[in-house]
Amino acid sequence: MLKWALIFAVIAIVAGLLGFGGIAGAAAGIAKFLAVLALIVFAVFLVLGFTVAKKVT
Template sequence: MLWWALTFFVIAIVAAVFGFGGIASASAGIAQVLFVIFLVLFIVAMIARAVRGRTP
């Protein structure tokens, strides 16, 4: 999922360079949403691992 967030971020940067404002803002928005989802899932996984008593 982090890969998709990075992919949409790169698309947003390229679109912004070429002046496609709508595409750039849409891609940036998708990248932000995917990054937040990835971050939440990562935190949940770390908490679940800590509750089970496993060490990292």
């Protein structure tokens, strides 16, 4: 998911440099959404990892 966020960020930068403002804005919005989603999923798995590790050991 983070890989896709980076891909959309690069697309936004290239589109912005070439003057395609609408595409750059849309790609930047998608990249931001995917990056936030990746951080949320990471935080959930981190919490689950700590809670399950305590129950297993």
